Amino acid sequence: MKNYMLTFAFDGTNYYGTQKQKNLPTVQQVFEDVLSSIYDEKIKFSCCSRLDRNVHGLYMGGNYKVSSEKVKENKLVYVLNRLLPKDIRVYETKEVYEDFSCRYDAIKKTYLYRIDISSIPSPFKANYTFHPIFKVDIKKLNHIKDIFLGTHDFYSFSSEDDEKENTVLTVDNISIKNTEDEIEIRISGRKFLRYQVRYIVASMLEYAWGKVEENDIIERLSTHIREKKRYKVPAQGLYLESVEYDFERSKDAKV
CATH class of the missing domain: 3.30.70.580 (Pseudouridine synthase I, catalytic domain, N-terminal subdomain)
Structure with a gap:
């Protein structure tokens, strides 16, 4: 074969x-x-x-x-x-x-989330970006991203479908690029749970909108509870941007 x-x-x-x-x-x-x-x-x-x-x-x-x-x-x-x-x-x-x-055998995945911040969004971007109704505070967005870095229990940022999955995972990097009409958020790690990236971006935006405090997000990362009404950003703004493999290491591990 x-x-x-x-x-x-x-x-x-x-x-x-x-x-x-x-x-x-x-x-x-x-x-x-x-x-x-x-x-x-x-x-x-x-x-x-x-x-x-x-x-x-x-x-x-x-x-x-x-x-x-x-x-x-x-x-x-x-x-x-x-x-x-x-x-x-x-x-x-x-x-x-x-x-x-x-x-x-993937060793790193990077997800991209695109947010359209133009006053009048282009209809040609409707299926490829998220256009929020609230203004995004970029300084707050850059501040809160570091809370998610490192190893955490992302149970509160996962789907009910992940009950049997290990929810303790590591986020290696989060970067934010801001242009005149768009914000790009990139999140990298070896493995992600279903909806994890969309829940992380949602929490970052909630903080940038002034809807939640920093301690609220810290609590989400420290408690093994899924809130009944959790905000999740729309799917169309999310992209799997890159996947990295170490072919030799993966091959050796199978021997």
């Missing part, structure tokens, strides 16, 4: 996330349908991250195993992009060792 990794990007507007769901369009389903037609066998495709409906992927990794070689590797990008819908593009293919997993 050969194991191939694909590097690709997608516009999440028309998809119900990356993970396959019954009778709903998903990125995984599209790839499995296209790959199965190419190789004339049933293919299982695995994405590097489980993204939700309307979330976008600027850099995604995915891998699949195949028993035959119907298409040469140097032709695979061309063939895939001819068959895939226009809102998914493959940039590179790479044969990896058999046990490699794009999801479990």
Whole structure:
């Protein structure tokens, strides 16, 4: 069996996330349908991250195993992009060792959240940014970001679907870029829980809007309780921007 990794990007507007769901369009389903037609066998495709409906992927990794070689590797990008819908593009293919997993062997992921702060938002950015109704205090936003750095129990910033997951995780870096009409928030770490990035950005904005105090956020990080009414920023402003792998270290760990 050969194991191939694909590097690709997608516009999440028309998809119900990356993970396959019954009778709903998903990125995984599209790839499995296209790959199965190419190789004339049933293919299982695995994405590097489980993204939700309307979330976008600027850099995604995915891998699949195949028993035959119907298409040469140097032709695979061309063939895939001819068959895939226009809102998914493959940039590179790479044969990896058999046990490699794009999801479990990632060593760093960076998420980008885009906030449109223009007075009149462009209709062409509606599916790709979040336009809040309140003014964002950039100084407060930069101040509060450091609270999330390091290792914390992010139980209060996770989905009910993560009950069986380890919620103690490390955020390596948070950066904020401010332009005339947009704020970009980047959050990096090895692993994230479902909705974690959207809940972190939401708490940062609540503080920047003056809706909560710094101690309120500190309490969220120190208590193992999910508030009944938690604010979560909309999905369309979120992107998986980059994923890093240490192929040699991952391979050695399997030996």
